[in-house]
Amino acid sequence: MKKNLFTMVLVLTAVWVCNLSAAEKTLQIEGSTTVGPIADAFTEAFSQAYPDVKITVTKNGSGNGAAALVDSRCDIAMMSRFMKLDEFTAAVDKGIMPVAHAIAMDGICIIVHPSNPVTELSLAQLHDIFTGAVKNWKELGGPDMPIVAISRDTSSGTYESFDHFVMRKDKMDASIEYVSSNPQLHSRVKTTAGAIGYVGVGFLDAEVKGLKVNNVMPSKQTIANGTYPMSRPLFLFTNGYPVLGTMSHKFCVFYLSEKGQEIIEAKGFVPVTKY
Amino acid sequence: MEYNKVQMNTEPKADNRSLALTALEDFKGFAFYHLGRFSLFAVSFSTVLIVLLIFFFVFQQGLPFFKNFGITEFFTSKQWYPEARKPEFGALAIIVGSIYVTIAALVLAVPAAILTAVFLSEIVSHKIRNLVKPVIELLAAIPSVAYGFFAVLVLAPFLQAEFGLSTGTNALNASIILAIMALPTIVSVAEDSITAIGRDLREASYGLGATRFETIFFVVIPAAHSGIIAAIVLGMMRAIGETMVVWMASGNANQIPSPWWDLTQSVRTMTATIAGDMGETAKSSPHYQSLFAIGIILLVMTFLMNIISEYFLASAGKNSRKK
Known part of the structure; x- marks a missing residue:
């Protein structure tokens, strides 16, 4: 014992x-x-x-x-x-x-369906899309087609970045859809003609179309040297x-x-x- | 003496253990009996305890929200911005979204499920029934995330291409998938309750000159209504509690479709909100508590449905015994 x-x-x-x-x-x-x-x-x-x-x-x-x-x-x-x-x-x-x-x-890229003729948006236009002020591609020089704006879920870091660059603490419109991952957002944009969404630069590829923001094309160079407006x-x-x-x-x-x-x-x- | 002699004569090498138990053996038996009973009781009771603890925990975390923010905004406002600088907790659109996809899923699933149940129990041969029913029940074994992938990668593009919808992840998409997921539950329970209707009832119906169609739809189904209602409610619980599929298929837009019948718009459900928002919330923050408040609503709804289905299942049992 x-x-x-x-x-x-x-x-x-x-x-x-x-x-x-x-x-x-x-x-x-x-x-x-x-x-x-x-x-x-x-x-x-x-x-x-x-x-x-x-x-x-x-x-x-x-x-x-x-x-x-x-x-x-x-x-x-x-x-x-x-x-x-x-x-x-x-x-x-x-x-x-x-x-x-x-x-x-960190760079956030704006992606649309490859068939979309729009090639460039300004930060202000993005803000208008995601606050619901602009609801049709016609108003942005595109075809007459409703905009399907897709956001990442609010608990993601990508959402936080987008909120910081574009929304400036303004509320997203109630019609915005949410998905829970970058790959899922990518596949939604790839298959939806009127879609617009945002992903980290690593998810930009040939299946979706990356848009110029404030006339700067997102790429590793423009993000690294800070000329792309959504990099930090x-x-x-x-x-x-x-x-x-x-x-x-x-x-x-x-x-x-x-x-x-x-x-x-x-x-x-x-x-x-x-x- | 007498006893020993008899034993020696008939079975020389038999175990000559006394029939009477020793005190120790007696105690052992007593102890094992009661230990066994107690451990079985403990195992069954732990299930009950878990349910009670879940109720307790969800209410404990969620009730402070109603205390701090009241219930008016929560149930009447559609503004759900829990992380804004001035947070807003209007869950109306979210609650309505859950009810939307659930009801739409039932509208799609119930007719198909009941006709399937009738077909399996009344019309088809026993052999084919034994082949088809397990396959239908196999639907329940597919993981919900697999359904979700199907919804996003196959059904959403299909809805866009075939019906010209601007977005394929919407209330309709979620309802279709939920309907498929609710099918096995409804078919299985409804089929059991239809089969349980006795032969005498059918023969009486035929004897009165009713056709097979009349017998099935005016005699058998009304007689089995309790079981069928219970089946529908069980399917409803399956649909309202499902998370992964609606989180992927419904689009999660925080809105009530306008016009109200337009299922091709995207909606957000209670389960998807909890699953999507929980990751970022700081513990015990208003946002965290608001998600538990949604959990309370969800729990109360499923609890009520459970009581309803128990009631109808019990009366279905009574009916089939009564005959």
């Missing part, structure tokens, strides 16, 4: 010590749903290279990411925009020094520049590696590196 008790104490201590050492090998990542898929894929790559490191990715929006970094609740904040002045001030007041790492470029950098924020060689540092510079670039391209974003 006494021996059993001793073994139990020993095992419990061992477990506790293991937890203690594991606690030093965790990485808390929180923030934007747009950056989330990249962080998830990075985490997957890391879990093979560093199996004993536990990385947690929480996707709850850029604002929550910033707040978590300010409160020291996370090691890395994912943000699809730069920090606002009041977030930055709040961080500095608490002795946190936010440092931005721009890991990729995606950030990771850390408290100060991470100490070299730490997990945090490795994670924040992973986008510079060839594997990192592959992942960013696979997720439909534009990498900042060229291998």
Whole structure:
């Protein structure tokens, strides 16, 4: 009996010590749903290279990411925009020094059915389509055909980006359809003559027609150099520049590696590196 | 003495265990009996407990929404913008959308299902019936996401090409798929209840000079009405609770079709709203609670339907026993 008790104490201590050492090998990542898929894929790559490191990715929006970094609740904040002045001030007041790492470029492409003669729309025209002010292609120089405007579901990062670039916080019309993934939106536009929708640049192909926005054709180049009006950098924020060689540092510079670039391209974003 | 002798004579090597149980054996039997009863009870009761817990959890998360925002906006406004700067929670279009696709699915499914049930139980030979019924029931085994893909990739382009609709993912598309999904439930239960109508009733009908058509439609179906209504309600529950298919096939536009009978416009249902919105909501936010409020409406609706179907199934059982 006494021996059993001793073994139990020993095992419990061992477990506790293991937890203690594991606690030093965790990485808390929180923030934007747009950056989330990249962080998830990075985490997957890391879990093979560093199996004993536990990385947690929480996707709850850029604002929550910033707040978590300010409160020291996370090691890395994912943000699809730069920090606002009041977030930055709040961080500095608490002795946190936010440092931005721009890991990729995000571009939203407008796609229509290949038979649609319209080749170009302005941001204002897109705004009118999705607020329901314009309901027929005739009004945009196309054929007399009702517009079927299709949006991504409101919980997606692509929706968040589109909302940021085009809607400017105005409400989408009640007649807008919603689909739950980029491939599904692509297949709906491909088969529907009057359809218009938006996807990440990775989903632009020959089966649908990408439109110029404000007279700029979406491509990896125009998105990467910022001439395409619906492109923006995606950030990771850390408290100060991470100490070299730490997990945090490795994670924040992973986008510079060839594997990192592959992942960013696979997720439909534009990498900042060229291998 | 006497007893030992008899045993020795007839079966020399028999087990000479006493018939009376020892105290330990007696206790063991008692313990196993009651343990067995208790564990079976626990397993069955856990199912009941799970249902109660689901009710409790959904109400616990959803009721604060009604407390904070009232019920007027929720049931009368069509403006569903839960993430806007000034959030609006008008679920009218969403509730109406669910009712729309459910009723349209039933309109499509019920005549076909009841005629199938009549055909299988009254007309066709036993051999073919045993072949056809499992195939119909196989429809229930197809995963709903497969139906959804069919709706988006096959049915939607077909509706656009054949009927010139501007959008193929609409209330009609969702209703057609839901009708197919509700078929096996309705056919199966309705067929059982028609078969359960006794031979005496049919023979009496024929004896009075009724034709086969008259017997089926004026005697057998009225006699089996409880079971058929229960079958329809069960199919209805299947349709209103279905999520993946309507999320993919209905288009999810937050509107009530105008004019109201125009099924070719896209609508959004309660289940699709919950499934589509839940991913982004922060826990315990008004948006999160509003989705549980929708869940309450859904739960109450299916609960009522369940009570109705139980009532009719019970009276169907009574009728067939009464004869």
